Amino acid sequence: MGQSTSVCEERVFEQVFMNESEGLRNFLYYKCGNMKQSEDWVQEAFLRMWNNCAKVPFGKAKSFLYTVANNLFLNEVKHRKVVLKFEQHGHIDRDQENPQFLLEVEEFQQRLESAIGALPEGQREVFLMNRIDKLKYREIAEKLNISVKAVEKRMHKALGTLKKISKKV
Secondary structure (H helix, E strand, O other): OOOOOEOOOHHHHHHHHHHHHHHHHHHHHHHHOOHHHHHHHHHHHHHHHHHOHHHOEHHHHHHHHHHHHHHHHHHHHHHHHHHHHHHHHOOOOOOOOOHHHHHHHHHHHHHHHHHHHHOOHHHHHHHHHHHOOOOOHHHHHHHHOOOHHHHHHHHHHHHHHHHHHHHOO
């Protein structure tokens, strides 16, 4: 199939799926060790390609799928780090604390997690890489293959959104 072939055409999309789905699933399985999760991410990657088919040239379809799949995996890893960090910090001796305070802390934590989860993917990704993984903007830019200015802009927007949410409290 030539470069002018569009992945928006059903038969072309189906052919890409037939050619790439198994390899993509294996790639993800080797990364995470969970076949069911790998299959879910493959479906999500193909769904995103279909939803963006006009922007994805046929020659870049495989690259697009692997990039999306890898980002899905990395987002899950980041999420697990956040959960693990919270669980580690959650084992503080709370027997001596005021029940009202404990309730407020729990509510704030839920709002914070919800707010972070509601950020657009790019902003959430940059925010978590900086605040959880402690990466510098330059390192984030290299990992995401974007400019440092783009990282700064995403972080600024993420912080602005989180600030607005915290003021509603």
